[in-house]
Amino acid sequence: MTTHITPFDAAEYLDNEKVIAAYIKEVMETGDYDLLLSALGDVAKARGMTDIAKASGLSRESLYKAVRPGSKPQYETVDRIIHALGLKLTVAVA
Template sequence: MTKTETRPFDAAEFLDTDEAVAAYLQDALESGSAEVFQTALQTAARARGMTEVAKASGLGRESLYKALRPDAHPRFDTVQRVLAALGVKLTAEPAPVARSA
């Protein structure tokens, strides 16, 4: 019997286009969870290369790693800079309103 080898799933392997990164981060935003979004942002940065994202965002590589740690609380300015380095922007739209019967 042949043994099947598996490896852990890493979404970063599939974030190979600007559109894929934007869709991934949009899904994370729609979750409504800051933790989910921060994890997605870190994954997207890894997909692009942390050194490249750090350079493009004007952050030091170590600062970028610290800002995107699971227990970190990055400033909005930092998030914006990372998003810009990833080629993504945040947008706002009206939330759907629940209609009563």
């Protein structure tokens, strides 16, 4: 008997603003920058990479590179992606 396991794709579950905001918030609380980039990529995929690339002023290729774990995008690039996703960063006392 063979067991078939399908890969998990977070983008399939990111179907509304509340879920997306909660997802990004939880990831940010880990302090793991690579995980944040990956999560932004998940949200961009859920929203449509082409649409997010256009809204952020990046090419699709640049967007994929920016959200790849291990990449080191400039803050401006991450900020443009966050805004294109319809999100905003806020600061609170730790």
